[in-house]
Amino acid sequence: xxxxxxxxxxxxxxxxxxxxxxxxxxxxxxxxxxxxxxxxxxxxxxxxxxxxxxxxxxxxxxxxxxxxxxxxxxxxxxxxxxxxxxxxx
Amino acid sequence: xxxxxxxxxxxxxxxxxxxxxxxxxxxxxxxxxxxxxxxxxxxxxxxxxxxxxxxxxxxxxxxxxxxxxxxxxxxxxxxxxxxxxxxxxxxxxxxxxxxxxxxxxxxxxxxxxxxxxxxxxxxxxxxxxxxxxxxxxxxxxxxxxxxxxxxxxxxxxxxxxxxxxxxxxxxxxxxxxxxxxxxxxxxxxxxxxxxxxxxxxxxxxxxxxxxxxxxxxxxxxxxxxxxxxxxxxxxxxxxxxxxxxxxxxxxxxxxxxxxxxxxxxxxxxxxxxxxxxxxxxxxxxxxxxxxxxxxxxxxxxxxxxxxxxxxxxxxxxxxxxxxxxxxxxxxxxxxxxxxxxxxxxxxxxxxxxxxxxxxxxxxxxxxxxxxxxxxxxxxxxxxxxxxxxxxxxxxxxxxxxxxxxxxxxxxxxxxxxxxxxxxxxxxxxxxxxxxxxxxxxxxxxxxxxxxxxxxxxxxxxxxxxxxxxxxxxxxxxxxxxxxxxxxxxxxxxxxxxxxxxxxxxxxxxxxxxxxxxxxxxxxxxxxxxxxxxxxxxxxxxxxxxxxxxxxxxxxxxxxxxxxxxxxxxxxxxxxxxxxxxxxxxxxxxxxxxxxxxxxxxxx
Numbered sequence: 001x002x003x004x005x006x007x008x009x010x011x012x013x014x015x016x017x018x019x020x021x022x023x024x025x026x027x028x029x030x031x032x033x034x035x036x037x038x039x040x041x042x043x044x045x046x047x048x049x050x051x052x053x054x055x056x057x058x059x060x061x062x063x064x065x066x067x068x069x070x071x072x073x074x075x076x077x078x079x080x081x082x083x084x085x086x087x088x089x
Numbered sequence: 090x091x092x093x094x095x096x097x098x099x100x101x102x103x104x105x106x107x108x109x110x111x112x113x114x115x116x117x118x119x120x121x122x123x124x125x126x127x128x129x130x131x132x133x134x135x136x137x138x139x140x141x142x143x144x145x146x147x148x149x150x151x152x153x154x155x156x157x158x159x160x161x162x163x164x165x166x167x168x169x170x171x172x173x174x175x176x177x178x179x180x181x182x183x184x185x186x187x188x189x190x191x192x193x194x195x196x197x198x199x200x201x202x203x204x205x206x207x208x209x210x211x212x213x214x215x216x217x218x219x220x221x222x223x224x225x226x227x228x229x230x231x232x233x234x235x236x237x238x239x240x241x242x243x244x245x246x247x248x249x250x251x252x253x254x255x256x257x258x259x260x261x262x263x264x265x266x267x268x269x270x271x272x273x274x275x276x277x278x279x280x281x282x283x284x285x286x287x288x289x290x291x292x293x294x295x296x297x298x299x300x301x302x303x304x305x306x307x308x309x310x311x312x313x314x315x316x317x318x319x320x321x322x323x324x325x326x327x328x329x330x331x332x333x334x335x336x337x338x339x340x341x342x343x344x345x346x347x348x349x350x351x352x353x354x355x356x357x358x359x360x361x362x363x364x365x366x367x368x369x370x371x372x373x374x375x376x377x378x379x380x381x382x383x384x385x386x387x388x389x390x391x392x393x394x395x396x397x398x399x400x401x402x403x404x405x406x407x408x409x410x411x412x413x414x415x416x417x418x419x420x421x422x423x424x425x426x427x428x429x430x431x432x433x434x435x436x437x438x439x440x441x442x443x444x445x446x447x448x449x450x451x452x453x454x455x456x457x458x459x460x461x462x463x464x465x466x467x468x469x470x471x472x473x474x475x476x477x478x479x480x481x482x483x484x485x486x487x488x489x490x491x492x493x494x495x496x497x498x499x500x501x502x503x504x505x506x507x508x509x510x511x512x513x514x515x516x517x518x519x520x521x522x523x524x525x526x527x528x529x530x531x532x533x534x535x536x537x538x539x540x541x542x543x544x545x546x547x548x549x550x551x552x553x554x555x556x557x558x559x560x561x562x563x564x565x566x567x568x569x570x571x572x573x574x575x576x577x578x579x580x581x582x583x584x585x586x587x588x589x590x591x592x593x594x595x596x597x598x599x600x601x602x603x604x605x606x607x608x609x610x611x612x613x614x615x616x617x618x619x620x621x622x623x624x625x626x627x628x629x630x631x632x633x634x635x636x637x638x639x640x641x642x643x644x645x646x647x648x649x650x651x652x653x654x655x656x657x658x659x660x661x662x663x664x665x666x667x668x669x670x671x672x673x674x675x676x677x678x679x680x681x682x683x684x685x686x687x688x689x690x691x692x
Contacts, residue, residue: 013681020178027174031167036334039160043325049300050307055325058163059155059383060296063170063376070177070369077182077365086682088360 012084019080023073031062092498096235099502100509103273104250107266107513111254114262119546122259123190123525124356129264131363135370137264138354140271140514142169142345142371143378144220145227148274148511152490153483155386159316161327162386164337164645170372170379171338172345177368180346181355183594185364186680190356191522192349192586193530199593200604201673203535208608210526212585213349215612218563220348220578221519221556225564227512234429234488235505241565247513248561255517255524256553260357263517270510275377277507281491281500282381285388288494295384312391315401319394320450320459324387336646344579344648347587350518353525361683389486392493396420397445397469408462413442422492430472431482431489438465445469448479516560524553580619580644584611584651592659594681597674599659602666607659615651619644 034042039054048056081087116122129137147169155162187195193213197206225244232243254262279295286298290308303311313323322328329337345351354371355364395401400412416436426432434443440463448467450456471482488508491500528549533540540548589608592599622644625632635643642650 009678009682016681023174023178027171031171031338032335035163035167036331036338047307049297050302050309051300052309052325055160055163055309056300058160059166060299060380062167063372063380066170066174067369067372067376069174070365070372073178074362074365074369078362081362081683084682086684088362088683088685 007085012080012086015080015084016077019073019076023069026069027066030057030065034058035062090498092501093235093237095498096502096505099499100236100506103269103506103510106269106273107250107254110265110269111258111262114258114265116257116259116261116546119190119529119542119549121261122546122549123529124353125259125261125264127357128359129357131358131367132370133268134264134354134358134363134367135372136271136374137267138351138367138371139374139378140267140274140510141263141354141518142351142375142515143271143274143511144515145224145231145508145512147378147382148278149227149231149484149487149508152382152385152389153486155383156390156486157480157483158329159322159324159327159387161329161334162383163327164329164334164341166379166383168338168341169345170375172342173368173372173375175342175346176351176355177365179591179594180352181364181368182361182683183680184352184590185355185358186361186683188356190353191525191529192352192590193526194534196586196589196593196604197530197534199673199676200599200601201670202601202605205601205605205608206530206534208605209586209589210530212581212608212612213526214523216348216578216581216586217350217519217523218559220350221516221523221560222563224512224516224519225560228509228516229564230484231505231508231512235502244561244564247509247516248557251513251517251520252554252557255520255557256550259549259553260353260521263514263521264357266517267514270514271374273510274507274514275374277503277510278378278385279381280503281494281496282385284496284500285392285490285494286384289388289391295381295388299384299387308391309387312387315391315394318407318455319398319445320447320452320455324390330641332641333643333646336642336649338646340583340646340648340652341579343587343652344581344583347582347585347590348578349522349526349582349586350515352590353522354518385490386486389490389493393481393486394445396423396493397443408458408464410440410442410462413440413444416441416443419443420493422489425492426485426489427472431485433470433472433477435468435470435477437468438463443468520553520556520560523556524549527552527556577616577619580615580648580651581612583648584615584655588652588655588659592656594677597677598663598669600663600666600669603659603663606662607655610658611651611655614654615648618647618651 034054035058039058042054042057043052046053120126151165154165184195189195193206193209196209197203225247228247229240229244232238232246233240254266282295283293286292286295290298290301290303292298292301299308301308309325313325317323355367358364358367397414398407398412400407400409405412416434423432444464446459446467467479469481470477470479488504491504528545532548533545585608588611589604592604622633624630
């Protein structure tokens with residue numbers, strides 16, 4: 001490990017864990033939350049075209065959001081890596 | 090040109106493509122054999138991961154499952170995609186930084202224990218073999234149904250092909266053939282979906298078509314009305330309990346993230362940064378199929394009802410005698426697929442017409458009307474062991490879909506090529522992790538440490554060849570549980586490998602004993618629970634009633650409890666045993682930041 005003097009492993013790891021927690025919360029809300037636990041409520045609340053909202057989250061929306069979420073996470077991690085000077089070349 | 094010739098040509102062309110790629114991408118070193126040289130572009134790897142991941146079950150069975158489960162099918166949609174979020178944030182980048190060839194190797198090094206490595210190999214082999222048997226079976230079924238050859242012939246051709254590129258090319262050959270297979274399978278899946286969406290709701294995009302309008306009402310409302318009018322439960326609500334839906338979804342997610350053949354794909358990219366991105370790309374390619382599947386399922390379900398009962402489309406009286414189709418004039422596709430037993434008509438009331446409805450409906454009003462109309466039970470189902478079973482086989486929803494919708498023959502031929510591509514790509518990925526577990530983890534790692542790279546490469550090839558043979562045998566002579574393998578593989582991965590790897594990365598203090606006991610607890614608990622509640626299919630014993638399920642969780646979802654037990658046992662044992670040595674804590678520290686990743690190393 002050729003980490004520079006300024007590298008603070010604790011700060012880097014806590015920034016990483018914070019982003020991880022945010023990502024996992026969104027992951028949980030769009031699938032288990034909107035698609036399962038609160039599906040009935042959402043279904044009754046509104047429709048997207050012909051889709052009841054909760055059903056849409058369960059069969060379409062959660063998947064689209066997962067895709068966006070991973071790219072967003074990857075981008076934010078790149079930023080954290082650079083800020084703490086641990087990025088690859 | 091007739092359908093059979095056309096199918097042979099399309100499937101043959103796809104095979105020629107795979108063989109060409111295999112010859113071009115031969116592996117010369119163990120590094121190429123295990124991780125494709127470590128220089129695969131993240132988008133290419135994402136595409137290969139998509140094909141690796143989407144199995145015969147995703148391609149052939151999933152849309153049908155959704156068609157008949159409606160909302161309940163969401164567990165597969167969310168479960169088999171959400172796992173990639175877990176992979177991207179919890180596993181892939183860190184395992185890539187660790188920079189070795191196999192999953193058991195990580196577990197062995199992280200937990201400084203050959204025993205842990207061997208336990209991981211056992212979990213891996215168990216998971217991968219149950220999974221691969223299903224794939225080979227899928228190859229055989231597609232062959233026999235579309236090309237009208239014996240299942241055995243189909244199996245042998247499939248085995249020969251996988252043998253050729255997995256054994257010759259290793260991970261390198263597999264990666265590039267998987268890219269080609271992804272293109273074939275996604276093309277084969279989306280083309281019919283686009284046509285059907287156009288027919289039903291006039292929308293080119295199936296994802297929009299499913300939420301679109303059909304005539305003057307929304308398609309999903311129309312479908313809900315149709316199925317409830319026929320006594321089934323509404324499409325957009327489900328019949329599974331919430332806790333079960335929750336647990337199955339979570340078990341499939343964590344199981345996905347813990348499947349060794351998926352994890353190793355992330356060892357092939359050059360950098361940690363690429364591993365994260367690659368998980369995103371993999372999910373893009375997977376999402377194309379997974380968001381199309383609900384449309385295929387729902388529309389195929391509608392088409393099936395509309396074919397059998399003309400009042401479905403016209404909005405007339407479903408119970409009118411002339412609404413039900415006459416058995417004699419049932420469409421050709423139905424007659425053709427009756428040969429396979431996937432669909433079967435039994436004229437229970439002897440009126441020469443087909444009545445397809447839910448005879449076990451809880452709606453007394455509906456049952457009274459059905460009886461008044463002279464319906465004497467559901468007449469459309471499938472054939473199992475030469476007997477009529479009142480449910481149409483799931484697989485027909487994809488396999489016969491183009492025919493149900495009246496699409497041209499070349500689309501049908503494409504489905505055959507796509508189904509084979511999906512099964513072969515997954516089988517190859519699984520066979521590779523089995524062979525590397527044997528040649529790299531057991532031989533090079535434990536029993537014959539001094540073998541040269543050349544010998545190890547040869548051992549890998551021999552192991553792959555043996556694995557192909559065993560997989561072929563399991564596909565030909567499947568133990569009764571092939572249909573249940575999904576529950577096994579995911580539940581076991583969720584309860585054994587996933588928690589142990591996560592602890593290895595996120596806990597610096599987790600020690601050898603904790604990991605081993607945790608893994609064994611998760612594995613044994615989950616295995617026992619599944620076998621106990623599936624003993625009717627597995628052991629031919631009397632079925633245990635579902636009412637005895639622990640907390641109402643089905644065997645498909647029990648991996649979640651196995652995972653919790655794994656975590657709990659691991660922490661308790663850790664507190665009671667010798668702490669994790671300093672140099673391992675440094676190793677864990679090292680995999681947490683990306684710099685200095687290099688490419689995957691054998692030592």
